[in-house]
Amino acid sequence: MRTKIIQNCGILRQPEAGKVAIDEGQDVLIRGNKIEQIVPTGALALDQVDEIIPARGMICLPGLVNTHAHIPMVLFRGLAEDVPVERWFNDFIWPMESNLTEEDVYWGAQLALVEMIECGVTTVADHYFYMDRVAEAVEQAGTRAVLGWASFGSQGEAMLERTAEFAEKWHHQANGRITTVIAPHAPYTCDDGFLKTAVTHAKQLGIGIHIHAAENVSQTRSSLETRGQTPIQVLAETGILDLPTIIAHGCGILPEDIQLLQQAKQVGVAHAPKTYLKLGVELTPIAALREAGIPVGLATDGAASNSTLDLFEALRLMTMMQKFVYQDPEQLPIATALEIAFGGSTAVLGLEKAIGQIKEGFLADLILVDLSGTHHQPLHNPAASLVFNVQPTDVQTVLCNGQILMQDRQLKTLDKAHIFQQVQKSMQRLAVRVPDKRIQLYNP
Ligand SMILES: [Zn+2]
The missing domain is CATH 3.20.20.140 (Metal-dependent hydrolases)
Structure with missing residues (x-):
C-alpha cells in the first residue's frame, strides 16, 4: 500500500469536552486509506515513504x-x-x-x-x-x-x-x-x-x-x-x-x-x-x-x-x-x-468511529488549512481563527480516503472548466417556471 506523509503541520486536537489544542510540528503518516501514525516532525525515516506533502505553517484538520x-x-x-x-x-x-x-x-x-x-x-x-x-x-x-x-x-x-x-x-x-x-x-x-x-x-x-x-x-x-x-x-x-x-x-x-x-x-x-x-x-x-x-x-x-x-x-x-x-x-x-x-x-451520520478525528486507525480524510493570510494575522489564537476567520480559499490541500483530491488549490479528480461549461448549457432551461408544473405542493 502506498504511503504518504503530511509533513510538519499543526494538528487540531480535542483532548476533552470543552478543550481544544493545536499540536505544532507534527507529521501524519498515511498508509493506503488510513492514518497510521502521528509523530513529531523528523521522527520518521522518509526513505520508505512514497509521497511527501509539505505542510509547514498549516493546520491539519479532519475533512x-x-x-x-x-x-x-x-x-x-x-x-x-x-x-x-x-x-x-x-x-x-x-x-x-x-x-x-x-x-x-x-x-x-x-x-x-x-x-x-x-x-x-x-x-x-x-x-x-x-x-x-x-x-x-x-x-x-x-x-x-x-x-x-x-x-x-x-x-x-x-x-x-x-x-x-x-x-x-x-x-x-x-x-x-x-x-x-x-x-x-x-x-x-x-x-x-x-x-x-x-x-x-x-x-x-x-x-x-x-x-x-x-x-x-x-x-x-x-x-x-x-x-x-x-x-x-x-x-x-x-x-x-x-x-x-x-x-x-x-x-x-x-x-x-x-x-x-x-x-x-x-x-x-x-x-x-x-x-x-x-x-x-x-x-x-x-x-x-x-x-x-x-x-x-x-x-x-x-x-x-x-x-x-x-x-x-x-x-x-x-x-x-x-x-x-x-x-x-x-x-x-x-x-x-x-x-x-x-x-x-x-x-x-454514524461515522464517528471512522472519520472526524486525526487519530491512528481513522480514515485519512484530511485537509490542510493555511492560516498565513492577512485576515489571520497576527495569529494569537488558531482555534478562534478556524471558527471566525477562515475563508474557503484558505483550504490548500484535501485528501479523502488517503487520496489527494486537491493540492495547493489544484483539483486532481475533477475538470472544473469542463464542468462549468456543462452547467452553463442548462442554465436557462432550468430557470423556467411554468405555473402549476411542479413536482410537489408545499402545504404542511
Ligand atoms: Zn433539505
Whole structure:
C-alpha cells in the first residue's frame, strides 16, 4: 500500500469536552486509506515513504462533514431569493425541479463537488433525485457520501422500491466511500403508510433513514392541529426512530419530542444556520438536543436556500447565532463549535468511529488549512481563527480516503472548466417556471 506523509503541520486536537489544542510540528503518516501514525516532525525515516506533502505553517484538520444537503441544487443558486418558505417551494424550487433531467443532476453534483473540495468538505449526506448519477459524480470526485434518493408519498410505493434498488446497488461502493440510506422527503409529504414501507425497505437492507422533519415551528404546529402529533412523534410511531436516522433541521422540535429522540436507536439532527437565517425561520434547539445527548451536526442544505456549500461559514454562523439568540457571548464557545463540526457531524451520520478525528486507525480524510493570510494575522489564537476567520480559499490541500483530491488549490479528480461549461448549457432551461408544473405542493 502506498504511503504518504503530511509533513510538519499543526494538528487540531480535542483532548476533552470543552478543550481544544493545536499540536505544532507534527507529521501524519498515511498508509493506503488510513492514518497510521502521528509523530513529531523528523521522527520518521522518509526513505520508505512514497509521497511527501509539505505542510509547514498549516493546520491539519479532519475533512469537514456536511450532514444534510441536496448538492445538485447548486444549479438553482440565486433563483429563489427573498421569499418565504411556502413561495420558495411552490413558486420557485418545485416548479424548477420539474425541469431536471438526470444529466442535469450529474453535472450539478460535479459542480457542487468542486465547491465542496475547494472549501474542505470531504463527506456529505445528500438527499436528492437521480441519485445514481450523484453516486457516479462522487465516485469520480473521490469524496465520501451517504446518499439517499428522495421520494414523496405522491409518487407511490413503487418509487420507494426504486430508491431501495439504488440503495442496495450503491451501499459500500466506491472503495467504501459511498453508503446509502432510504430518504422519504418529510412527514408532511409522505403519509404514514409510505413512511412505514420506507422503514421496511431500510430494515431489509440494514441501512438507515434520512428525512426532513419539524423543519420549522409552523410545521410542528400544523401537524399538531391536523393530526394531533408532532412530526417527531410521527417518526417514532412509524418506526423510523427504530433505525439510524438523520433528521434535517428539527427547528420545530418541541421539549416533549426530546425524550422520544433519546429513546431512538441512533438519531442526529442536521443544523443549517444560513438557510434558517435567509428564510427567516427558527433555529435548531442545539443546546437542548446536546444536553439530552443527541448529536447535532453542521449542514448547508441545498445552495438554492444556503447560497454556498461552505461549512466554515455554517460553523461561524451557528456559533454567532447561538450567542445572538441567547444574548450571551459565552454560548457555544469555540471548543464546542469545533466539537460539533467534527464529533457532532460524524455522529449524526454514524461515522464517528471512522472519520472526524486525526487519530491512528481513522480514515485519512484530511485537509490542510493555511492560516498565513492577512485576515489571520497576527495569529494569537488558531482555534478562534478556524471558527471566525477562515475563508474557503484558505483550504490548500484535501485528501479523502488517503487520496489527494486537491493540492495547493489544484483539483486532481475533477475538470472544473469542463464542468462549468456543462452547467452553463442548462442554465436557462432550468430557470423556467411554468405555473402549476411542479413536482410537489408545499402545504404542511
Ligand atoms: Zn433539505
